[in-house]
Amino acid sequence: MDFLAVQDFYPEDFAWCYGCGRMNSSGHHFRTRWNEEETLTEYQPGPEHMAIPGFVYGGLIASLFDCHSTGSASLAFYRQAGHALGDETPVPRCVTASLKVDYLKPTPLGPTLRVIGRIAEIGRKKVVVVSELWAKDVLCARCEAVLVTAPASMLQNSSPS
């Protein structure tokens, strides 16, 4: 791997997410990292991610924002606690409470998509992440997401087997 992503450090039992779980062979394997004070997820859609010929399916864009935002929240909690990826301390696990996506321009199918996030708010168990999705130099979508520390009920029976 050319960089460390937060999803590389989710415990194996929690790495099955369809969007970002490295254990899920059918999933997208989105990977999120710090880029100085912003977070970054890059993804290359394939032809199967089409909406209308030439354009990316909006559900994929929402999925990308979803996992980018949970990953960003985990990164934010971890950095706030004084940790960096690679430390032995497990990364915090967050789930999506709210995801609001604005589709601003048709997203061309072809370029690598770049999602750039800003930690707008960080509390005891809640993070608000505001993100933009860019295709080359076109701002195609924007998202505001509320992420909350994963509840105990979601941390039981976490392995698919």
Ligand SMILES: CCCCCCCCCC(=O)SCCNC(=O)CCNC(=O)[C@H](O)C(C)(C)COP(=O)(O)OP(=O)(O)OC[C@H]1O[C@@H](n2cnc3c(N)ncnc32)[C@H](O)[C@@H]1OP(=O)(O)O
């Ligand atoms: C373990 C996972 C690791 C892998 C990561 C991959 C994740 C990929 C992304 C996903 O798809 S996650 C799956 C979709 N999400 C869910 O299934 C979550 C279902 N909802 C819940 O379990 C609970 O509603 C939730 C944990 C989100 C909140 O319940 P809590 O009882 O912990 O919330 P609480 O009432 O204590 O509120 C905490 C804060 O969040 C805020 N909040 C809660 N729900 C909200 C909401 N819906 N919208 C906006 N804000 C919300 C709430 O206002 C409050 O803000 P403040 O701290 O500022 O007071």
